[in-house]
Amino acid sequence: MSESKNYYAIIPANVRYDKRLPANAKLLYGEITALCNEKGFCWAGDKYFADLYGVSKVSIQKWLKALQENGYITKELIYKEGSKEILHRYIRLVVYPIQEKLSNPTQEKFRDNNTSINNTINNTVNNDDDALKEIFKLYEKTFGVLNSINVQSIQYWCEDLSAELMLEALKRSRGVQSFKYTEGILKKWEAKGVKNMSDVAVLDSEFKKIKSSKKHSIPDSELPETGLDW
Numbered sequence: 001m002s003e004s005k006n007y008y009a010i011i012p013a014n015v016r017y018d019k020r021l022p023a024n025a026k027l028l029y030g031e032i033t034a035l036c037n038e039k040g041f042c043w044a045g046d047k048y049f050a051d052l053y054g055v056s057k058v059s060i061q062k063w064l065k066a067l068q069e070n071g072y073i074t075k076e077l078i079y080k081e082g083s084k085e086i087l088h089r090y091i092r093l094v095v096y097p098i099q100e101k102l103s104n105p106t107q108e109k110f111r112d113n114n115t116s117i118n119n120t121i122n123n124t125v126n127n128d129d130d131a132l133k134e135i136f137k138l139y140e141k142t143f144g145v146l147n148s149i150n151v152q153s154i155q156y157w158c159e160d161l162s163a164e165l166m167l168e169a170l171k172r173s174r175g176v177q178s179f180k181y182t183e184g185i186l187k188k189w190e191a192k193g194v195k196n197m198s199d200v201a202v203l204d205s206e207f208k209k210i211k212s213s214k215k216h217s218i219p220d221s222e223l224p225e226t227g228l229d230w
Helices: 023-039 046-053 057-069 117-122 127-143 148-160 163-171 179-191 197-212
Strands: 073-079 086-093
Touching (some): 023 057, 023 086, 023 148, 046 057, 057 073, 086 148, 127 148, 127 163, 148 163, 148 179
Antiparallel strands (some): 073 086
16 A cells, blocks of 8 residues: 555534544544645555554544544445455545534534535535635636545644634735645744734734845745745
């Protein structure tokens, strides 16, 4: 098995704080997101995960079952023609799993479509998600078709920073070809403690002052990166 472990893993808040999931199922979810980053789905078998975590295949199956039953993943089995022998198993992330507000007993349910990421994004969601829909729309206008791993990344940054900052970073990514550029902006803002657009404005102002300096004593590589001139 040649699965790569070079991709980053994402465990969003709704997975981390879901009390229905065993702790190791949450870690497994993160590993699945990492493997999905390459092809949009995870093709690893139970043995791969069992060897990775040093547990039995039965344990892996239990964790996968918990993730599937609670709406976080789907599994597609490909059988050998004319038999019940499984040739391949594809695990995919559900873009809008059932989410639960931890401080409120009322559950917010998001509709999902397991066969198409685009269909899922276009499904009707709660009015509170208008900002997220705007972000998805701008992403596709900037970079093209939105895949499941980038949906998870967008949700992560919206939770870690804010939907407003996520949208602003996308606006500053126009004309580039990779979402990694957008993530680079967000990582810089996170490192500098940016919390809102006022903080961004302060960074932008500092950047412009340094760029307009006639001294040229500071190399461009040492200028604060804000997404203004990338």
